[in-house]
Amino acid sequence: MSLILALYEPDIAQNAGTLARLCACLGLPLHIIEPAGFPVGDAGFRRAGMDYLDRAAIRRHASFAAFEDWRRSEGRRLVLATTRGALPYTGFAFADSDIILLGRESAGVPEAVHEGAEARIVIPLVAGARSINVALAGAMILGESLRQTGGDKL
Numbered sequence: 001m002s003l004i005l006a007l008y009e010p011d012i013a014q015n016a017g018t019l020a021r022l023c024a025c026l027g028l029p030l031h032i033i034e035p036a037g038f039p040v041g042d043a044g045f046r047r048a049g050m051d052y053l054d055r056a057a058i059r060r061h062a063s064f065a066a067f068e069d070w071r072r073s074e075g076r077r078l079v080l081a082t083t084r085g086a087l088p089y090t091g092f093a094f095a096d097s098d099i100i101l102l103g104r105e106s107a108g109v110p111e112a113v114h115e116g117a118e119a120r121i122v123i124p125l126v127a128g129a130r131s132i133n134v135a136l137a138g139a140m141i142l143g144e145s146l147r148q149t150g151g152d153k154l
């Protein structure tokens with residue numbers, strides 16, 4: 001099994017393209033939960049993803065409900081990265097079957113998605129800082145999860 005990164009209704013094509021490139025380079029699938037705030041094949045997405053998009057394993061789900069149907073059939077845990085998380089990401093025990101879900105740039109995820117996740121993890125920030133860029137949050141959490149699960153040994 002390998003970890004999966006998932007994006008909840010991403011708003012910004014360049015962030016999604018950056019994460020698609022990261023996933024391609026790390027050998028991880030990227031799942032995109034629609035609707036996204038940009039069209040498939042957006043120029044910003046392609047510019048950020050560069051030629052790495054050719055080898056990226058990207059799967060799109062028409063809705064969160066469709067994504068959840070698929071996830072349950074796979075028996076994978078949903079680990080939400082959220083600024084409202086109580087558990088620091090370095091203290092969470094990742095499994096290589098986990099799906100790490102990132103929220104939208106504008107609004108994170110709805111309450112029902114927040115509550116439905118098996119775990120809610122946070123990257124602790126200094127007082128007064130609200131959040132970091134979604135692609136950077138993904139990179140930090142993937143780094144830690146790969147370190148824990150041995151997926152960093154490519």
Ligand SMILES: C[S@@+](CC[C@H](N)C(=O)[O-])C[C@H]1O[C@@H](n2cnc3c(N)ncnc32)[C@H](O)[C@@H]1O
Pocket residue numbers: 080081082083085101102103104105106107108109121122123124125130131132133134135137
């Ligand atoms: C720009 S943030 C969203 C900001 C939104 N106003 C909120 O508070 O959820 C986009 C996504 O990046 C991730 N993220 C950003 N900073 C984070 C942090 N400190 N801890 C965990 N996830 C973070 C989360 O998945 C978040 O939904």
